[in-house]
Amino acid sequence: MPRYALLVEYDGAGFVGWQRQAEGVSVQGVLEAAGAFLNGGVPPEVAAAGRTDSGVHAEGQVAGMDLLADLPEERVREALNARTRPHRVSVLAVARPGGEWSARFSAVHRSYRYRILNRRARPALEVGRVWHVPAPLDAAAMHEAAQGLLGHHDFSAFRAATCQARHAMRTLDRLDVSREGEEIVLRVAARSFLHHQVRNLVGTLAKVGWGQRPVSWPHAVLEGRDRTRAGQTAPAEGLCFTAVRYDPPLEWPSGRGD
Amino acid sequence: MPRYALLVEYDGAGFVGWQRQAEGVSVQGVLEAAGAFLNGGVPPEVAAAGRTDSGVHAEGQVAGMDLLADLPEERVREALNARTRPHRVSVLAVARPGGEWSARFSAVHRSYRYRILNRRARPALEVGRVWHVPAPLDAAAMHEAAQGLLGHHDFSAFRAATCQARHAMRTLDRLDVSREGEEIVLRVAARSFLHHQVRNLVGTLAKVGWGQRPVSWPHAVLEGRDRTRAGQTAPAEGLCFTAVRYDPPLEWPSGRGD
Structure with a gap:
């Protein structure tokens, strides 16, 4: 049964999150329903590199989809994009990784971006894409503090109560904070993350x-290691899942105009 | 009667355009209704540097508003932002230009950005912000062609049939085309523009x-000079009014966290 890798972009606002739920529209559910068309009417199971929460966006989510048939990658992409309308999810590219590749378990590096709109006036254009923080933030101080969190640690203090991971040991590879005009942008990377980390x-x-x-x-x-001592959970809407890396790397065909 | 200059951001999707119409919600109408609160209940007249069409966004529109009272700039900004909700318009800063300043007639330089998403897959995140063009575009060729349009010319070929300007002579100062990842971005500047130019x-x-x-x-x-020979009118949603310059320059107080 051939496995396809999907590079997926979505707007988290319209979804209950990546994962199928009893109620509401999920990214997984929309892709599975669209995939049924390519799979003799049977919705294929779709697994993601990162199970994002409701409101969290993705511009580089990666998902695996098993289909019964051998199909050209662009045929899969076009069919899925035709059938996921009008939901705000788009398959940017499709690859055939081969071997024992798993979207979730073969991932060795995940990257997120978090955007804070740090100005007095509320957003008109970036509504739902940023955390609006009117009071001025010192990005340099945030960046310096962030560097003290890099490396291999027990991240229990930053873990949601609902987190299902076996343990809280994680290796934080990157946590950069910078001011970009009116925004404070955080870039975060690790092999894997805890829920709400x-x-x-x-x-x-x-x-x-x-x-x-x-x-x-x-x-x-x-x-x-005490969650109650940490700060608030920043709103979902500022967060975007930007990239996943695999070993060996996934080769995406160019999605432009082909 | 003191005149206030407003630096305004809006999402064009929710509006019939800048200008008040018989039907529908306009940016001008929303600001005038909000301004009434500061003006003894009488909606003040609001004039803009650029009367954008429906769907066209702004991150740096400038408008003038005459109010009966002398009010601190930040008071005007906060009051307008409280009363324009839930519309997607936000007053970023307020200044007091003084003299005979007019948002429209004192402007000496206007800048726009046009974004084309040039990839096969439809947008999920930038819906309503970009013109989606699936077929590949050669940005370098576009840029080279654009340079032949700079300078002082009769732009009748690029003017809407509905354009109300007295003549079509305009001076195009900038028309840069560049590829930025999956996007083709056009940056355009002139003292003033014709409708749909x-x-x-x-x-x-x-x-x-x-x-x-x-x-x-x-x-x-x-x-x-024949409109029928030019290309199509690109969709409104890719266009954003980015900046206006005045002579003498308007001094905006910092809008951040004050």
């Missing part, structure tokens, strides 16, 4: 950015 | 980008 890191660093806590505080929170 | 320029350059017309063609269209 990125949003809890952002909410904690924001307290440093506001000057409510010293630069040393997030590292102390990390060491305390 | 930017969108007609984009539609014409696209024909060069597709290889349907030679690089020399847009200049020939310009010289022909």
Whole structure:
């Protein structure tokens, strides 16, 4: 049964999240329903590299889909994009990874971006894409604090109560904070993340950015391993799942105009 | 009667355009209704630097609003932003230009950006913000063709039938086309524009980008002064009014967190 890798973009606002739920529209459900057309009417199982929450966007989610038939990659992409309308999900490219590839378990590196609109006036254009924070944030202080969280640690302090991971040991490879005009942009990367880990890191660093806590505080929170000591969970809408890396790397055919 | 300058951002999708119409919600109408609160219940007249069409966005529109009272700039901004909800318009900053300043007639330089999403897959994230063009565009050819349109010319070939300007002589200062990842971005600037001028320029350059017309063609269209020879009017949703410059320059107080 051939396995297809899908590079997927979606707007998280219209979905209950990646994962199928008893109620509501999920990205997984929309892709599975669209895939049934290519699979003799039977919805194929679709698994993702990252099971994003409701409101969280993706510009580089990767999913695996098993289909009964051997089909050209572009045929799969076009058929899925025709049948996922009008939902705001789009298959950018399709590959055939071969071997024992799994979208979730073969991923070795995941990247997220978190956008904070840091100005007094509420957003008119980026509604639903940014966390609007009117009070000024010190991006340099946030960045410095973030560097104290890099490396292999027990991230229990930044883990959702609902997190189902066996343990909280994770290796944070990147946590960069920079000001880009009116925005504070956080770029985060790790092999894998705990549930709400990125949003809890952002909410904690924001307290440093506001000057409510010293630069040393997030590292102390990390060491305390106590979720109740960390900052708030930053809103889902500022978060975007940007990229997944595999070993060996997935080769995407160019999605442009072919 | 003090005149206030407003720096305004809006999402064009929710509006019939800048200008008040018999039916539908306009940006002007929303701002005038909000301004009434600061003006003894009487909606003030609001005039803009550029009267954008329905679907056209703005991140740097400038409008003038006459109010009866002398009010602190931040008070005006906060009051307008509280009362324009839930419409997708936001006042980023308020200034007091003084003198005979007019948002429309004192403007000496207007800038627009036009975004084309040039990839096979339809947009999921940038729906309503880009013109989706699946066939590959040659940005370098478009840019080269665009340079032949710079300067002082009769732009009748790129003017809407509904354009109310007295004549079609305009000076195009900038028309840059570049590829930025999956996007083709056009940056356009002039003292002033004709109705649909930017969108007609984009539609014409696209024909060069597709290889349907030679690089020399847009200049020939310009010289022909015949609208029927130019390309299509590119969709409104890819267009954003980015900036207006005044002489003397308007000084905006920082809108961040104050």
